[in-house]
Amino acid sequence: MSNVASLMSANNFLANLQAGYPAFPVSPAAYFNSLRAAALERVNALTVPTTRDEEWRFTDISLLTKLAFQPAATSSNLHLAEIENFFITESHTRLVFIDGVYAAHLSQIDTVSGVFVANLASALITHATAIEAHFGQLAEFKNNVFSALNTAHMKDGALILLSRDTVVAQPIHVLQIATQKNGVSHPRCFIRAETGSQATIVEDYVSLQDEAYFTNTVSEISLADNAHVHHVRVQREGAQAFHIANCAVTLARGSNYQSVSVAMGARISRYNLNVLQAAEAGQCTVDGLALIGGRQLADTHTCIDHAQPYGISRQLHKCIVGGGAHAVFNGKIMVRQGAQRTDSQQTNRNLLLSNRAQVDTKPQLEIFADDVKCTHGATVSQLDGEEVFYLQSRGLSDMAARNLLTYAFGAEILERIPVPSLKRELEYAMLKQAGLEQTTLEIR
């Protein structure tokens, strides 16, 4: 396809996507309407990125833009029993969305003092002050067509407000379930953690079908002084899904954001995570694992922006790439002028399991302060022959040895998930993917 033709097709894609929304839904919340209007304006002004855009150089989404999607129908008659296997044992609060639409009958909200968890649409008026202050302002949409699309067309979203000094012990589960063939949904998540509060939030994307669909999601997480948020993100979409995600996080003084993102589903997925250390002494840990095979493409773009002094960031991102799959990692660390005493470490390790597997990795350090400690490193490797031989010499077959080493490579990331049952489940999924479940290996 020529460039011109692909551009036309891409713009048709945007027009088609929007054609499904005949009437602009008006909300009683004025601030919400104006945000949407601004986003819609940007959607109409922007175009879909192609590999000619630097930020999308390695990620060709023409496969997505060739397809037509319809907004998912709003009614869902799913029963609890059909989705129970996605639930997290430790979690007492669960927000379930079916194709981006809130499913109250499948959700469960444990009333804990100091915590407000609800679907966004129900709280736009009652919690206007808390929402309006940050919502739509963290995830930039002026130059991001997918973020703009989401903001303009979201049906609902997850809202989590943590009051001052509230500590929530159990993880809060936000479960996004895709059910409709050729459906498009715009899931949204907004989290505000007030001073000194603490919580673990699991953002989980799953599917009940294997046909093509499109999830275009945006999450915003705002941490006040000394707040501490654990953010676990699991992307286990269907095999033919397209998943594009933008997540923006801002850290106030002394706050701590720890995230683990796992990408194992979707035909093509892209995750943009931007973490802004907006005040002194912010801390973040940004870990990720992409585990893909077949013809999957998983792209993780992260940006950790050290805008103020004494910030700490740690990042370990790993990719396990089998078959003819393609992983992309772009890790930008920005240290702005004046962000002295920044302490940043970034590591990216990639394991290629076949000759056709591909990885593009681009660590990007931009440092404008002179008293900082920043390290980064990236490796791309295959399984080590000596390690395989060592295991074989102890009686493991060549295949079992390779699978065990692959599992171990990924387990280092999964170990960091602070929710034991979810960790076990993902470890099991990884074992299954690695073909290791038949062996006697017991997960710790």
Added chain:
Amino acid sequence: MIVADSKVLLEVRGLCASVNGTEVLKGLDLTVRSGEVHAIMGPNGSGKSTFAKVLAGHKAYEVTGGSVLFQGQNLFTLEPEERARAGIFLAFQYPIEIPGVGNGQFLRLAYNTLQTQRGKEELDPLEFDDFVREKMKLLEMNPDFLDRSVNEGFSGGEKKRNEILQMAMLEPRLAILDETDSGLDIDALRIVAQGVNHLTNKDNATIMVTHYQRLLNYIVPDFVHVMEAGRITKSGGKELALELEARGYDWIESPIPTSSARIAA
């Protein structure tokens, strides 16, 4: 121990092997009977470690000639894991670190894999825990080593003890100890040797590959062989090791011209 009329475990005849196109083993002969402890000594580059790895089935070493029978079976038809299951155990000179795999988990996987292959019952995690802790006492190992990743961050001595621990669990017919003494202080050497001595009996055999005589003070061999330029050039009893220690390797008359020996080294 030399046992009268004991069975031949390993019979190596005219073994030749090369690595990256360079011939390292050049017609090696060796017979090991059950109950025996053999020491193979020799200067660096003489092919000792290559011999150990060829026996275990390392892919980087290409066998170019000769034969090896293990309990009457042609060893070269077996994959490394099949050799392990048949009862060959190699204690590595440089044990591999495997981050992310718990040592206890690994030990149990190896143990149960061999148990299954040998038609015996697997041990469940609790049973295995008792079993491995008992074996660890023999090597004066702290049970904490079960919770760490395989060999990761272990000192040289800890890695070697972990190797002998595996040997103790897997109960091989033929144990090959590749430079097990290197990098060990006297205490660690004593503990490792004590472990090995505890495990030797009339039904199994041990081949120790070593550069130094020191190890042989602790594990007393029945036979000492000198390896030079890819073959065994002299064999004798344990007193040969002392002679080697005192006089070095140069006094042994090599049937191979010195120049080619240098090239191989």
